[in-house]
Amino acid sequence: MSFRATVLTLYPEMFPGALGLSLAGRALDAGSWSLEPLQIRDFAVDRHRTVDDTPAGGGAGMVMRADILAKAIDHASPAGDARPRLLMSPRGKPLTQERVRELAAGPGVVILCGRFEGVDQRVIDARGLEEVSVGDFILSGGEPAALVLLDAVVRLLPGVMGNEASGDEESFENGLLEHPHYTRPQSFEGLEIPAVLTSGNHRKIAKWRREQAERLTAERRPDLLAKRASTLPVEK
Numbered sequence: 001m002s003f004r005a006t007v008l009t010l011y012p013e014m015f016p017g018a019l020g021l022s023l024a025g026r027a028l029d030a031g032s033w034s035l036e037p038l039q040i041r042d043f044a045v046d047r048h049r050t051v052d053d054t055p056a057g058g059g060a061g062m063v064m065r066a067d068i069l070a071k072a073i074d075h076a077s078p079a080g081d082a083r084p085r086l087l088m089s090p091r092g093k094p095l096t097q098e099r100v101r102e103l104a105a106g107p108g109v110v111i112l113c114g115r116f117e118g119v120d121q122r123v124i125d126a127r128g129l130e131e132v133s134v135g136d137f138i139l140s141g142g143e144p145a146a147l148v149l150l151d152a153v154v155r156l157l158p159g160v161m162g163n164e165a166s167g168d169e170e171s172f173e174n175g176l177l178e179h180p181h182y183t184r185p186q187s188f189e190g191l192e193i194p195a196v197l198t199s200g201n202h203r204k205i206a207k208w209r210r211e212q213a214e215r216l217t218a219e220r221r222p223d224l225l226a227k228r229a230s231t232l233p234v235e236k
């Protein structure tokens with residue numbers, strides 16, 4: 001069984017979108033994964049296909065209704081479906097490469113995309129939705145966040161990356177940002193490729209890359225270094 005993604009959204013036309021092209025698109029065509037966007041409005045109960053209502057307690061905006069969303073989720077993910085149910089949400093746990101890897105190793109995902117002010121808390125609780133954030137900023141809807149999550153997951157599925165043996169050296173995979181890259185021409189606007197990279201000395205190259213990765217991480221993401229230090233075995 002290949003990886004199955006079901007996306008509950010008010011804008012099914014946004015899918016596969018960018019995921020229909022390039023690596024993810026080829027993998028979709030090849031059947032390495034499947035994508036089923038479902039229109040939440042199809043689960044509405046009135047003539048106007050209403051999915052939202054005014055917030056209890058007052059305030060601006062609209063809230064997506066728990067009953068409509070529960071019907072959509074139960075349809076997409078009936079009892080026995082082992083796929084995690086995710087809700088894209090700025091209040092969620094920030095997405096990490098570690099979680100992406102776990103998801104890619106599983107049977108798939110059911111993703112609920114929020115709109116308006118968000119969704120009624122009761123459906124989050126009653127259906128055990130895992131809230132996932134793609135960063136500390138506010139999008140107008142969960143769809144771009146779902147595309148980001150799926151892009152990150154799909155490239156890890158078996159066979160999708162072809163012979164790009166990336167993986168281990170990539171940013172975050174070893175708790176560090178990746179070293180800088182260079183390619184021809186040798187000289188660009190008077191800037192040369194660092195000599196070590198054209199030296200042919202693979203031990204020195206590996207050492208240089210490692211140092212660069214550590215320097216970049218210390219400069220830009222000291223939080224990653226701190227996390228890394230706390231997970232390395234304590235020296236006796």
Ligand code: SAH
Nearest residue numbers: 088089090114118133134138139141142145
């Ligand atoms: N009122 C909410 C924001 C709603 S934005 C708040 O202040 O927390 C509308 C929808 O966009 C959300 O329900 C969510 O599905 C999606 N969204 C917005 N920002 C996001 C982010 N950083 N990560 C994941 N989803 C996001």
